[in-house]
Amino acid sequence: MTPSLEISRTRFQQNLAAVQERIGPAQLMLAMKDDAYGHGVEWAASAATDATRPVELFGGYDVHTSLRIRAQAEHATVFAWADSSDDEIERALRARIQVGVGAAEYLRRVTDVAGRVGLTARVHLKIDTGLHRNGIRPEDWPRVIADAMAAQRAGLIEVVGVWSHLAEASDAEDDESARAFRDAVEVVRAMGAAPQSLHLTASAASWWRPELRGTVCRIGAFCYGIRSADGPEIPGVTPIAALRARVIEERASEVVIGLGAFHGLPSNLVGASVGTPGGLREIVRIDATSTLVRNWSGARVGDTVTVFGPGEQGESDATTLAERIDTVGEEIITRLTSAVRRVIVD
Known part of the structure; x- marks a missing residue:
């Protein structure tokens, strides 16, 4: 996954x-x-x-x-x-x-x-x-x-x-x-x-x-589609990328998704909201190759969690996520390693 x-x-x-x-x-x-x-x-x-x-x-x-x-x-x-x-x-x-x-x-x-x-x-x-x-x-x-x-x-x-x-x-x-x-x-x-x-x-x-x-x-x-940190929206320009990971384990109060610090996800993003099939959920902890997210009713292994993405629940773009940790949107994306597949969609 x-x-x-x-x-x-x-x-x-x-x-x-x-x-x-x-x-x-x-x-x-x-x-x-x-x-x-x-x-x-x-x-x-x-x-x-x-x-x-x-x-x-x-x-x-x-x-x-x-x-x-x-x-x-x-x-x-x-x-x-x-x-x-x-x-x-x-x-x-x-x-x-x-x-x-x-x-x-x-x-x-x-x-x-x-x-x-x-x-x-x-x-x-x-x-x-x-x-x-x-x-x-x-x-x-x-x-x-x-x-x-x-x-x-x-x-x-x-x-x-x-x-x-x-x-x-x-x-x-x-x-x-x-x-x-x-x-x-x-x-x-x-x-x-x-x-x-x-x-x-x-x-x-x-x-x-x-x-x-x-x-x-x-x-x-x-x-x-990466706006300036703390800058306004850019008319006619929209984010082109969405970062997604799958649930790999379900626990009593959290789920585990297959995306972590070794993939390039900043470990200080604890507390950020991500989009899940059950609505917004908070990141609890970021480990080397996985991340703990608050559970939701009916969560299953294989469910998709969206860390950021245009039109999605969770952070709408990389810059919104970056602003939580006082950095810029391009850093969020450029630090993602080759272990994160780049998938081109229409």
């Missing part, structure tokens, strides 16, 4: 359409880090390319993920922004994967690999606008851009994008970051580049701060 994460292909494609409508004319970059936020890269890339309005731009985070996307989306643009080894850079270039560059040393390695294999690297240069996650510092930006333009003139790279991350700590800080981003883009253009992909915003800022959008919006969580 293996637990399962049931994933709706239809809801996913509806979410993609809602996001694309919201952010237009900016282009959606579908972020697929952490195995498509725990939902599985292969099916998600396939469903996105088969949608009524196909996704044409994917963000794979690392080269390994981006290669998995490329296998499902041969003609799409795929972007890998994590620093990579020289071998990974070569594999990315051969697979026509664009790379993010946020340091002078990494730019040098990318140009070296491009020269060695005889391919032009298409790069997105990252300016650090204040998050300090990585990126080229503003005081170093002109010098690094000059190096990038020399490499472009030599045919080693093509600067196709400029990007950054927002801290999303306050509107004022994000406004300041946006100004720094625009200044950085102007430096790039003044030195002779013509980047088409300008991306600063992720899910929340892309949705709620349209004035900060560039030509591209990197959106992951919202496409999978």
Whole structure:
């Protein structure tokens, strides 16, 4: 009785359409880090390319993920922004994967690999606008851009994008970051580049701060129906996943379901409500491979318990569950191990 994460292909494609409508004319970059936020890269890339309005731009985070996307989306643009080894850079270039560059040393390695294999690297240069996650510092930006333009003139790279991350700590800080981003883009253009992909915003800022959008919006969580923690519902976007487990033992006052901490269920979710055939019931204890839930009249081995899921009794989505333990919805899903089957439903 293996637990399962049931994933709706239809809801996913509806979410993609809602996001694309919201952010237009900016282009959606579908972020697929952490195995498509725990939902599985292969099916998600396939469903996105088969949608009524196909996704044409994917963000794979690392080269390994981006290669998995490329296998499902041969003609799409795929972007890998994590620093990579020289071998990974070569594999990315051969697979026509664009790379993010946020340091002078990494730019040098990318140009070296491009020269060695005889391919032009298409790069997105990252300016650090204040998050300090990585990126080229503003005081170093002109010098690094000059190096990038020399490499472009030599045919080693093509600067196709400029990007950054927002801290999303306050509107004022994000406004300041946006100004720094625009200044950085102007430096790039003044030195002779013509980047088409300008991306600063992720899910929340892309949705709620349209004035900060560039030509591209990197959106992951919202496409999978995962709203921001303590954030409002997202019009037109619904959760695509439901976490279910079966009753494996019935006791006097509790039932035991086959889902536990070793499957990735946080052990501090004791007290959360789950959906059962007898209505809402409380989680009593979370063990390694099982969870105790308050019993209900007529409970039987094999009954289905829904930990979260849209339109179900229990928590309606992963974020609602996550808010109980002061975390985010994507953590609830991404920590689920491969022992939880991913089941694709219509």
